[in-house]
Amino acid sequence: MISTNNLQDEEMDPSVSMSKGVFLFPNGFKKTHKSKKHKNKSVFDIYFGSEEWLITFRHNWNLFEEQLKNLHEKSYSVLLHDVVNYLKICHNDSEMNSIEGVIPSATLLTGVNQPDHVEQFMSLINLIREEVTPHVAMINSQDGSTVKHLVENAVWQLIRGVDLVESDEDICDDIVDTSRKLKKSTCTMKTLRNWYRSRYSNESPRKMRQRQSLIVIIPDFESFNCNTLQDFVMIISSYVSTLPIVLVFGVATSVSALHKSFPYQVSSKLLIKVFHSHPSHVYMNQVLENIFLTHTSPFHLSGKAFELLTDVFLFYDFSVTGFVQSIKYCMMEHYYGDNIKSLCCDRNKLDNAVMKLSADDLESIRQLTSFKPFLEVQDCLTTIALFKDNDFFKEVLIKELHKLHDYIYSFYVCVRLLSVFLKELPKNILGKTVREVYAKCATEHITSTEGFKECMQLLKFQSQAKLVDTIKNAHKVVSSALQMSSPVKPLRLTPMKNNLNNSSLNNELGEAFIKNIRLYLMMFLRQIEVASNEDTTETMNCESDEAYDNVHGNRYKLKEKLLKATRAEKLESKFEMIRSRFVSSMEEIFSKGLQPPHTQTFHEILFFTEVANVKKQIIGSPRGALHMALNNPVHYLKCCCCNLPSPDSLSDKLPDVSLAYKLHRECGKHINLYDWLQAFASVLNPDCDEENRSHDVNIQVRFTRAVAELQFLGFIKTSKRKTDHVMRLTW
């Protein structure tokens, strides 16, 4: 049935041709610029219009992007300023200019996560334009395949760069004309020199001294052809006396790459200064801690999803951009087509969003699995009301969602708190960074795990000085969290007060809980600081005793001493008492604050949980899918004829390609086509004798097609080593 359809399609299909490979379907697109005036809707708007979930998603994502941009600027500012400062001085410094034909150059060690560097270099260019010179050129490897291209591009960008910046200023008309007329093919170093002279020779000698330098950035050093770059450097070095050119190399691996690809006569022309940028995982931690793992972020990842994304980062690409894109994809999946996800928004807009929900949306909220445990604790009347009365349900929903936000608030504070404590501990039990701790806490009840108990045990052995430090840090974390939320406070407290009954205050998470923690911390901090004095003196005495004893020790004495020591330790010092009290109270706090998200009512709305859906799209396993389809077609076909007793076995019911695939896996590097065909035929047609079965045209055609498809898929290729043999390309 489908095959006939196929045939018809093929006949009508306009995109199959023996003489053409590219087909255009303009679909009403016109080249006129009319479309500018009457704004035509894009395809996407036609299909999705303006649904609540989409609006919320776009809004939230734009927020994220803005935050990312800010963070990006902040985190790279130090490095970029260093570079810029160097670029500023390098041509005015008389010492550096002393040697003839040496080009000052900066080398940025950027790390292997190349996709992230685009933004880094863009902000570098902006900074240079602002502070150093308008003449900047950035040349990617794809534009610099030959020296000619490289020089053309560099010169063109250097000359044109001025226009872009100074277009508003009034420049002499003839200069504009020259740069307008400039064609890329005429861009040579000579043109550049003439242009530079005409531009700056008129200026007064005082200004001549501070002439604008020309900066050429080569962001991906390793992808360039060595010889091209060598020639380029040599050319520039011959001009450097008249043109103040500075080179900036972006090197992904290490400085040695620079030395390896430049022989002595080239590298002697370069004055290299090296700048180090952050390793990418540091940047990723920053991104996570400041943007995604905060209570202000409207969208949260469940532990599993989070683990998946960090794994992709750590084991596959090290690219923060890729990581952010994966988060974006998760977010899309979370919001897609589901109106109740419009509740996954900023806390201030929550009330509004709930009010906008339709009855259907409310119904689907009632279907959420996390709603069931909530129902179980309610009494009969409320349960009925929850199902019957939409307004009441909305009220409860708002209340619960605020509770959820409170929970998230205290959850993140506790995660940070815990990571502060863990940072000081030996070993790496739960991880040291916030993201590792978060991944653990979000998947399970962290307080009931072995690792957590061990950590608390270790905490009990910490020295006073260290503990005081840690508590101070912890205090900082908590108070900064409180500061961040305080402006929001009056807004959100008003609706809550109406709904709150005072009895639940004890279980209340959120701000009150955090304030409590701060109090605790302050209290213990003071107590420990006070207690520390007596304690240190005691231990000092002890130690001096031991030192004395050690001088003439025999075994008996040692034993006695150890016995004494065990007895002595039982008398807890004041500090130790406080310390163990502190630890147990911390344990209590954590067990309250660090309940995993999936225990909360309506967590599905704010937390993205469906990892399985996104995993295949983010990672993709083309080879696995091929193998699965060939080795076990039932997985896709779901037919009842191809059930195999074991994944390795054969049957005549299998699709032809699958059969041929399985047979070819039995062969070595070379496959005899005739034998393969024989085997193929004898599986399909076991009763015939060997001579006849392969002469069946039908079977030959089927086999031919299967082989052609395997060749198309890249499992085999033709071999010239022996007649009628093919080579296997896999093991």
Added chain:
Amino acid sequence: MSAHKNKSDSGQENVTVVLTPRRVARNRLKPKRYDEFLDTSPSKRRIQPSENYSSEEEFVIDTPAPKPKALFGGDDVEGQDMFKFKSRHTKLDLHNKVQEAVSNSPVLNSPMKTPRVVLQRLSKVEATPRQVVNIMKKRIIQEIESDSSETDFSGSSSEYAPDDSESDSGSNAGSPEEDSNSKPIPKTAFIRNKNVRVKTKDCEYIVAPDNYFMMNSSKTIATSDHTLARLKTTDLNKAIKDIDIGISKEHSKKIAELNKNYDTLFDKWLHILSENFNLILYGIGSKRDVLHRFQARMLQASPCIVINGFYPSLTVKSVLETIIVSLLGNTHVPSDVSDIVSVIDTQLSDSATDLFLLIHNIDGPMLRNGKAQSMLASLSALKNVHTIATIDHINAPLLWDHTKLMKYNFTWWDVTTLLPYTTETSFENSLMSQRSGALQLSSLKNVYQSLTTNAKGIFNTIIEYQLENHKQPHYQGLAYKDLYSRSREQFLVSYDLALRAQLTEFIDHKLVKIKRTVDGTERLIIPIESALLQQFLEQQNEQ
């Protein structure tokens, strides 16, 4: 030497002291390699610098190399299934496999299964919720059966391993009756152990270098000398057009269902595209139809460009020309990559149009180079260009490095259609149809028919000579002098120049090749297999 090495290995290895030292060495190396592989994994290196030197040693002992926690799930295909490294293949493997398939009906469980397989399958069944319930039931029943059979035939289960142990198969594989009723002969402990060892070796898929060299070391090809010439050559090309062959009714129904399922994803795909992700579709089967339906249903209102990556003379330039000249109405394509991209970018965003690129087989032969891919990647990275691409080749993902992948920003979709690659392979010189020579034969015929009778005679002379003499060990072709004298004898040509003129025509049509041998004589050879020539001659005589 071997004994010493074994001591350092597991207890099981101690039994196999008898083995050749070479093998033991190979076996011993493997776990070490694996450790090294883990030790140098990048995340480990990432952590180390933060530790100071004194504590580094302790640190290394404390934490084993971190392993991905969420990357590999239960529903993934096992790596060892795909990349299983089998170092020894024999002629009889294929035969055994067929015998196994023929002698056992697929529903009955063969007693030769190893427990490992059963376990694996059990876990697989749990992990795939998509399976229809009755299939599950059937499988469970099978497994119970197989378990019981496992205990019944425990003696034979390890003794008969179908795809390994060359010495065993060499002795008994030739006789099918021995295979079919695999009798539980109690074998000696030595052989059983050997089999167990081979099994474990096979499932390693971290490839040790030794294995690779082992596989490629032998110069001779250990396959039989059969050729396809044994078959009667028939014109397969006609029959191949008929699609229905070999697909059962049930399968075609299921395939149709499978394909219909993908239509439900269209809305989502469009949404994903709108957020500046691109789509890549993988999985076996032609994905053209799915893309066509997507285009027909969702993209009627916006400009699309369909690119057939499998088209053998596709160029990136033609793609760019279509976009810049045909669609955007410019006069020429700029020469520079970055210029092209910026032109397309500005013109598309000025007119606020979204351009869709539908690339069938982005891994097609003409797109398999860095330039084409980086061009397509930079196009796909544009805000107003949306790419939907398909891949089929198993090594397609190797096309892209970090930078390209980031530009493409793909989301991966498993779109297994199991439809035949009719259009895609129509260009390809398929192995078999090429071998069967139908194409060569027909082109030979066409050229031959347009020749003059004299020229035909000359050509026949060469063919006959070649057929008579091609079995000589160093056949070099018919000497030009001989051809001249023969042709003269038959009154085909009268002077040397005329023969030359005829020959140039043959050479232009590649019917004949001229070789100059060491002694300076010109030799003529027809670069077509003799079996084909014979057939051609017979056909000509019939006419």
